Amino acid sequence: MNQEQRVMEWIENHQDEIIQFLQQLIQIPSVNPWFFEEPGPSKEKDLQQFIAGKLEKLGADIEVWEPVADELKQYEGMAGYYPGRDFTGRPNLAATFGKGTEGKSLLLFGHIDVVMAGSKWTVDPFEGKVIDGKMYGRGTVDMKGGVAAMIMAVEAILRSGFKLKGPVVVGTVVDEEAGGMGALDFIHHGYRADACILTEPTSLTIAPLCRGILWGKIKIQGRSGHIEMPQADWQDGGAVDAIKKARYILEHLDRLNEQWAVNKTHPYLSIPCQVHVAQLNAGEYPTSFANEAEIVFNAQYLPSERDEKLVGGNVKKELTDFLREVSEADPWLRENMPEIEWLVDADCAETDVSHPFVQTCVQSLKAIGEEGKIEGLGFHTDMGWPVNVGIPTINFGPGDPSLAHHSDEFTPVAEVIQAVKMIAKTIVDWCEIEEA
Structure with a gap:
């Protein structure tokens, strides 16, 4: 033996x-x-x-x-x-x-x-x-x-x-x-x-x-107002629904994920990197437009995307630039730019x-x-x-x-x-x- x-x-x-x-x-x-x-x-x-x-x-x-x-x-x-x-x-x-x-x-x-x-x-x-x-x-x-x-x-x-x-x-x-x-x-x-x-x-x-994992929170500002009443234009002080602005960003995230599904793959991974929305937090009262909204997301990244500190800084910048570009196309968001609060960067x-x-x-x-x-x-x-x-x-x-x-x-x-x-x-x- x-x-x-x-x-x-x-x-x-x-x-x-x-x-x-x-x-x-x-x-x-x-x-x-x-x-x-x-x-x-x-x-x-x-x-x-x-x-x-x-x-x-x-x-x-x-x-x-x-x-x-x-x-x-x-x-x-x-x-x-x-x-x-x-x-x-x-x-x-x-x-x-x-x-x-x-x-x-x-x-x-x-x-x-x-x-x-x-x-x-x-x-x-x-x-x-x-x-x-x-x-x-x-x-x-x-x-x-x-x-x-x-x-x-x-x-x-x-x-x-x-x-x-x-x-x-x-x-x-x-x-x-x-x-x-x-x-x-x-x-x-x-x-x-x-x-x-x-x-x-x-x-x-x-x-x-x-894979590396990023957790982040997109903070979107609105302006509350009575949900059942006519509202003036936002530039004249009218309400702005933060939930509607969040939906706008979510639609663009869908398009970003379509790009990532092609560009962020690996031969040994069965699924591509994506920005998955894990939580939506918004609103205060049933009678008011949401004053603010939060999109909590989980985004994955590949070892080839690591930054000089060997973590996800490059992908953080990519998502920050994406959010800025999307927001620039919306008059309210351009004036009230959403921000990303980074919660976790787990390396790969x-x-x-x-x-x-x-x-x-x-x-x-x-x-x-x-x-x-x-x-x-x-x-x-x-x-x-x-x-x-x-x-x-x-x-x-x-x-x-x-x-x-x-x-x-x-x-x-x-x-x-x-x-x-x-x-x-x-x-x-x-x-x-x-x-x-």
Whole structure:
């Protein structure tokens, strides 16, 4: 029996142990405190301590530390930086296996914070119950399934009687669900590798890119007036319906999206970048024209569109110029120019599919009986900062990403086992192993 067969056999024989470990991760409700209505203690530290205990038993060199926002000021205007954010009791963790070995190194990377459970669950969101081959629970998809898989892949190799010829770093970070400052801090802390697997859910496809995401709010001014009465021209003090002006802008957004549908595509993305309207807020009384209106939108951008700070400044300018041009054609808006308030800029990144590491991952996936499909992610992940410092990175993990943040979030148990196998196979081929 060769090396790979021994590792795969260990995984096959320890499936219950793998799934139990994922259950233990789910049972520690590491909800990002950003989602708390009132500040309260986070369970992120509890989970990191649990993970550290497991990795320590496997012989890792472990470092646990709390990010400090003031130490990251040099990244102002870049992805993941939020001044004044408090990380008390919210540590990052890095565990290094094979420290000092000379082979190629690998970073296994993931976030351990989850969004709040919310309502309409039919099972306990923090139990990790398995029903019909699916584990239910908050974080099974996003992304404790992936975190469990990457840790158990390392354990599978070590418990099979091997040692690493190249270092493997297991990195678990906080705060992805509220902007990615944990990942920024991890890279700032100095951790590097020759390649990285970010174990976000991909339904077991290889995702060498993710899109950037902009959230913005277009603020449109009107002038209130009695909705049932005749109104003078606006230049003579008459009412101006902010909702009607918002409709005018929305019509032009439709035309912009038609252009983007042609110009903002990527061969590994199934849908083009668009400006999606998520919220409309307007009006005060049923008897008054709206004094103001807000259009809250979500706009996506491609890695090729990043600005000099590696975020979405170019697309922000494009949308600002679009709004100004549209408004200049309307007499009221020209005099009362709408403004965009930017809410979020979540960065993106891409690794060339021809890179040897991407191809190694594809071959690993095919070796365990999967298609080896390459497909980009339409949403943001933490892959930006590893790529920014020169680490070729893919997203790969169990679970359907469309189920992230849902009530009754679940991941097929079989996908978790397959993810362990793929990651273990990649470690064997990329870092290489030898008898302990």
